Amino acid sequence: MENEMIKYLSKHIDLTDKLTNVIVESTIIKSFKKGTILLREGELSNKSYFVFKGCIRSYMLKDGEDRTIEFYTEEQPVSPLSYETGVPSTHYLECIEDTVVSLSTAKHEKEMFQKYPTLESVCRVIGEVMMSNYQEAFIDYKMMTPEERYTNLIKTRQNLIQRVPQYQLASYLGIKPESLSRIRKRLKQK
Amino acid sequence: MENEMIKYLSKHIDLTDKLTNVIVESTIIKSFKKGTILLREGELSNKSYFVFKGCIRSYMLKDGEDRTIEFYTEEQPVSPLSYETGVPSTHYLECIEDTVVSLSTAKHEKEMFQKYPTLESVCRVIGEVMMSNYQEAFIDYKMMTPEERYTNLIKTRQNLIQRVPQYQLASYLGIKPESLSRIRKRLKQK
DNA sequence: AGCATTTCTTAACCAAAGTCAATGATATAC
DNA sequence: GTATATCATTGACTTTGGTTAAGAAATGCT
Numbered sequence: 082m083e084n085e086m087i088k089y090l091s092k093h094i095d096l097t098d099k100l101t102n103v104i105v106e107s108t109i110i111k112s113f114k115k116g117t118i119l120l121r122e123g124e125l126s127n128k129s130y131f132v133f134k135g136c137i138r139s140y141m142l143k144d145g146e147d148r149t150i151e152f153y154t155e156e157q158p159v160s161p162l163s164y165e166t167g168v169p170s171t172h173y174l175e176c177i178e179d180t181v182v183s184l185s186t187a188k189h190e191k192e193m194f195q196k197y198p199t200l201e202s203v204c205r206v207i208g209e210v211m212m213s214n215y216q217e218a219f220i221d222y223k224m225m226t227p228e229e230r231y232t233n234l235i236k237t238r239q240n241l242i243q244r245v246p247q248y249q250l251a252s253y254l255g256i257k258p259e260s261l262s263r264i265r266k267r268l269k270q271k
Numbered sequence: 272m273e274n275e276m277i278k279y280l281s282k283h284i285d286l287t288d289k290l291t292n293v294i295v296e297s298t299i300i301k302s303f304k305k306g307t308i309l310l311r312e313g314e315l316s317n318k319s320y321f322v323f324k325g326c327i328r329s330y331m332l333k334d335g336e337d338r339t340i341e342f343y344t345e346e347q348p349v350s351p352l353s354y355e356t357g358v359p360s361t362h363y364l365e366c367i368e369d370t371v372v373s374l375s376t377a378k379h380e381k382e383m384f385q386k387y388p389t390l391e392s393v394c395r396v397i398g399e400v401m402m403s404n405y406q407e408a409f410i411d412y413k414m415m416t417p418e419e420r421y422t423n424l425i426k427t428r429q430n431l432i433q434r435v436p437q438y439q440l441a442s443y444l445g446i447k448p449e450s451l452s453r454i455r456k457r458l459k460q461k
Numbered sequence: 462a463g464c465a466t467t468t469c470t471t472a473a474c475c476a477a478a479g480t481c482a483a484t485g486a487t488a489t490a491c
Numbered sequence: 492g493t494a495t496a497t498c499a500t501t502g503a504c505t506t507t508g509g510t511t512a513a514g515a516a517a518t519g520c521t
Contacts, residue, residue, distance in 0.1 A: 143414050150410055162403045172410075198388055205395040212402045213352045219409045220340055220362075223445050224333050227508075247469065255413045260508050262470050417478075437499060450478050452500050 086131055086183060089156050093210060094203045103197060109184045113176045120161055120174040127187040129160035135180025136244060140252070141172040149253040152177075152241055158211070178244065227256045228264050276321055276373060279346050283400060284393045293387060299374045303366045310351055310364040317377040319350035325370025326434060330442070331362040339443040342367075342431055348401070368434065417446045418454050 086108065087101055096104075110133070113119070120126050122142065130137065130153075137153040139161075150172055153159045159182075161170055194201040225233060231254055235242060242250065251261040276298065277291055286294075300323070303309070310316050312332065320327065320343075327343040329351075340362055343349045349372075351360055384391040415423060421444055425432060432440065441451040 141410070141414075148414060150406075150413075162406060194392075201391065201395060202384075205391060205398060208395060208398050208402065210356070212398060212405065213356055215402065215405055215409070216352060219405065219412070220331070222409070223340070223412070224331070224338055246467095248467095257509060258469070259471085259510085263508080266470085436497095438497095447479060448499070449480085449501085453478085456500085 085133055085156060089131070089158075090203060090207070093207050096203075097199070100197060100199060100203075103193075103200075107189070107193065111182055111184050113180045113182070115176055115179050117176045117180075118173060119176065120170050120172075122171060122173060123169050125167070125169055126161040129158065129185050129187075129190075130182040131158050131185075132156065133181040133183065135176060135178040135182075137180060137182075138175050138177045138245075138249065139172050140175070140249075147249075147252065149249050152238075152245060152249075152253065154238075154241070154244075158207070177249070222255070227254055227260065228267070230254050231261065231264050232268070275323055275346060279321070279348075280393060280397070283397050286393075287389070290387060290389060290393075293383075293390075297379070297383065301372055301374050303370045303372070305366055305369050307366045307370075308363060309366065310360055310362075312361060312363060313359050315357070315359055316351040319348065319375050319377075319380075320372040321348050321375075322346065323371040323373065325366060325368040325372075327370060327372075328365050328367045328435075328439065329362050330365065330439075337439075337442065339439050342428075342435060342439075342443065344428075344431070344434075348397075367439070412445075417444055417450065418457070420444050421451070421454050422458070 087096065087104065090096055090104070113135075119128075119130070119137065132153050132155055134155060137159055139150040139153070139159075140147055141150060142148070159174065161174065162168070162172075190204075194204075221233065222230065234250075234254070245253075247261055248258040251258040254261065256264075277286065277294065280286055280294070303325075309318075309320070309327065322343050322345055324345060327349055329340040329343070329349075330337055331340060332338070349364065351364065352358070352362075380394075384394075411423070412420065424440075424444070435443075437451055438448040441448040444451065446454075
C-alpha cells in the first residue's frame with residue numbers, strides 16, 4: 082500500500098532512500114466501510130488522507146440539497162480546508178465505497194517537517210501542483226457547458242461514471258439529475 | 272510600496288525583522304502601462320507578481336472568444352500556472368489599468384528558499400491558504416446561478432464592477448454581455 | 462424471493478441564458 | 492470636435508436547464 086504513496090510522491094520530487102523509509106514507517110493505514118462519514122459540517126478536521134483504494138466524496142448542503150464538490154479516488158490526496166485554516170468545515174467527507182487510506186494529522190506533519198525539512202519542500206511543491214490542477218479544473222468548468230463537462234468527464238475520468246450514482250455525478254457537474262438524463266439521451270442520438 | 276507586501280505576508284505568518292529586511296531589499300518593483308501584455312498563450316513564464324496598484328486580468332481564448340479567468344487587484348499575488356509547472360501558458364495576463372507590481376523569478380525564489388528556509392514555510396502556508404480560497408471560489412461558483420454570482424460580486428468586490436468593462440465582467444461570471452445586461456435590468460426592477 | 466426504498470428516466474411546462482440583429486451610448490483616435 | 496471604434500442595451504426567437512410529477516428500473520433488506 083505504501084508503495085503507491087511513494088510512487089505518487091516520486092512523481093513530484095526525488096526522494097532519498099532515507100526519506101522514503103521515514104515516510105513508509107510513519108504511515109498509518111486505515112480502512113473505512115462504505116457510508117462512513119469522515120468529516121461533518123461544523124466539525125474541525127486535523128486529519129488529511131491519501132486514498133489507496135475506494136472513493137471519498139466531498140459534498141455540502143445548500144438549501145437542503147446535497148451538492149458534490151469532488152470525488153477523490155485512487156492515488157489522490159484529500160486535505161480538508163479546515164485542516165489548513167482551523168475554521169469549522171463547511172462540507173462533508175463520505176466514503177462512497179469501502180475505502181483504504183493513509184492518514185496524517187496536522188501535529189504529526191508539523192513534527193515531520195521540523196525533523197525533515199526536505200519533506201516540507203516536497204509538500205510545498207505538491208501543494209503548488211494541486212493548486213495548478215485546481216485552477217485548471219475551475220477554468221475548465223467555467224469554459225464548458227454542462228454537456229461539454231460531461232463528455233470531458235467521460236474522457237478524463239471514465240471510471241467515475243461507472244462507480245458513482247448519476248445524481249451525485251449531476252451535482253458534481255453543476256446540474257440536476259433530470260438534466261444529466263437528458264444530456265445522456267442527446268448524446269446517444271448523435 | 273514594499274510595506275503592503277510585508278503587511279500581506281504578516282497576515283499569514285510572523286515575520287522576523289531579518290526576514291522582513293531580506294524581503295524588502297530583494298524586492299523588484301515594476302510599472303506597466305495599461306494594455307501591457309505580461310504573458311501570452313504558448314509562452315513560458317518564470318515570473319510571478321504581486322499587485323501593488325492597478326489590475327491584471329488573466330484570460331484565455333476559446334473558440335476565438337476572450338474569456339476572463341480572474342482579475343488581480345491590490346494586494347493579490349499572481350503566479351501563472353506555467354510558473355510552477357513549466358508547461359507553456361494557456362492563458363494571457365494583461366494589465367487593464369496602469370499597474371505597479373513587485374516581481375519575482377523562479378530562480379531568485381529558489382535561491383531565497385535555500386538561504387532562508389523559513390521563507391519556504393511562509394510560501395507553503397500562503398500557498399495553502401490560496402488553495403483554500405480557490406477551492407471556496409470554485410464551490411461558490413458551482414453553487415450559484417449567474418444572477419447570484421453577480422450580486423455576490425457586488426458584495427465582495429464592489430470596486431471591480433466600477434473598474435472593469437461589462438463584457439469582461441460577463442465572461443468572468445461565465446455569461447454573455449447581453450445576459451449581464453438583462454440581469455442588471457432585472458435587479459433594478461426589484 | 463418479495464417488498465420497500467432509492468435512483469433513473471420521461472414528459473409537460475416555465476424561466477433564464479444563448480444567438481442574431483439593430484440601435485444607443487461611450488470612448489478613442491485623428 | 493468630429494469621425495470611428497468599441498461597448499452596452501434591447502427585442503425576437505431558440506436552446507437548454509430547472510421544476511414538478513409520474514412511472515420504470517435498480518438496489519437493499521429481511
